[in-house]
Amino acid sequence: MLPEQLTQGQFDTVYNSLSLVIASQLFTALFLAAATGRVLPRYRQALLTGAIVCGIAAYHYFRIFDSFREAYVTSAPGGAGVYTMAVGKSFNEGYRYVDWLLTVPLLLVELVAVLALAKTVQSSLLKRLIPASALMIVLGYPGEISGDTGIRVLFGGLSTIPFLYILYVLFVELSRSLDRQIPAVRTYVNRLRLLLFATWGVYPIAYLIPTIGIGGADAWVGKQIGYSLADILAKALYGLFIYQVARLKSADDDPSWAIQEAGVDEAEVTGRGPTTEGSPRATAQA
Ligand SMILES: *C/C=C(C)/C=C/C=C(C)/C=C/C1=C(C)CCCC1(C)C
Numbered sequence: 001m002l003p004e005q006l007t008q009g010q011f012d013t014v015y016n017s018l019s020l021v022i023a024s025q026l027f028t029a030l031f032l033a034a035a036t037g038r039v040l041p042r043y044r045q046a047l048l049t050g051a052i053v054c055g056i057a058a059y060h061y062f063r064i065f066d067s068f069r070e071a072y073v074t075s076a077p078g079g080a081g082v083y084t085m086a087v088g089k090s091f092n093e094g095y096r097y098v099d100w101l102l103t104v105p106l107l108l109v110e111l112v113a114v115l116a117l118a119k120t121v122q123s124s125l126l127k128r129l130i131p132a133s134a135l136m137i138v139l140g141y142p143g144e145i146s147g148d149t150g151i152r153v154l155f156g157g158l159s160t161i162p163f164l165y166i167l168y169v170l171f172v173e174l175s176r177s178l179d180r181q182i183p184a185v186r187t188y189v190n191r192l193r194l195l196l197f198a199t200w201g202v203y204p205i206a207y208l209i210p211t212i213g214i215g216g217a218d219a220w221v222g223k224q225i226g227y228s229l230a231d232i233l234a235k236a237l238y239g240l241f242i243y244q245v246a247r248l249k250s251a252d253d254d255p256s257w258a259i260q261e262a263g264v265d266e267a268e269v270t271g272r273g274p275t276t277e278g279s280p281r282a283t284a285q286a
Helices: 008-038 041-071 094-115 119-145 149-178 183-200 202-211 216-253 255-262 265-270 280-285
Strands: 083-085
Touching (some): 008 041, 008 083, 008 216, 094 119, 094 149, 094 183, 119 149, 119 202, 149 183, 149 202, 183 202, 202 216, 216 255
């Protein structure tokens, strides 16, 4: 499974991808935590959850990064050349799965929290989404660490069942609750779901790379890049989308907050803010 050797280019590619993920997660976590004051209190939990997700991911990427640097060594002076697996060391892919086990349910909590649905709807969604997402990750792990293609495909297939169930809940069941949201929020939530679908879909594809005949080190490097980029989009970019939804909903819930917070722009976006006549800007333009 783990390549015995990496070229300088392969080593650098993985090194730089891991480093990029650390920067993205760390600073998105800080941003989201700092931005909680820029939404109404009822949306703060969603932003805080997003910050925690990115924080947990940043932590695990520090561990993954260290594990990678210890696993491969080069004897060439100045570090240029061929990297080989260090004796007695291994790259620990388990960090990813522990990370997902924590962050994937939290990403779903983040989504449900920002919608501010009725308590009963909220808990009914979470009671199904959280166990399904944990099951998806747990079932994927035995296949991930197995060198046997059959086992990889078997557990990949099993893990896909809860994955499809999550998509069903998000795209079919959640749609009923969305009818009650304002159009601007509906548009954003739709984008959010598509982002979730597109980025979560990368994981099973990256998982399958080693089974589709792309051999050895290239397959492994491809998988590392796939997981790394998907993590940036599915956690950091997703967190910023959640922030947008929280801002729009805050403005819609309380137009006076919107004016005080951001001028009239967001109140206009939601279509429910004060009318342009009589607003400070209209008066200024007149
Ligand atoms: C931040 C991390 C995220 C959003 C991770 C998501 C992971 C998945 C959607 C993984 C799904 C898998 C399958 C559907 C089948 C193969 C095994 C997995 C675990 C890679």
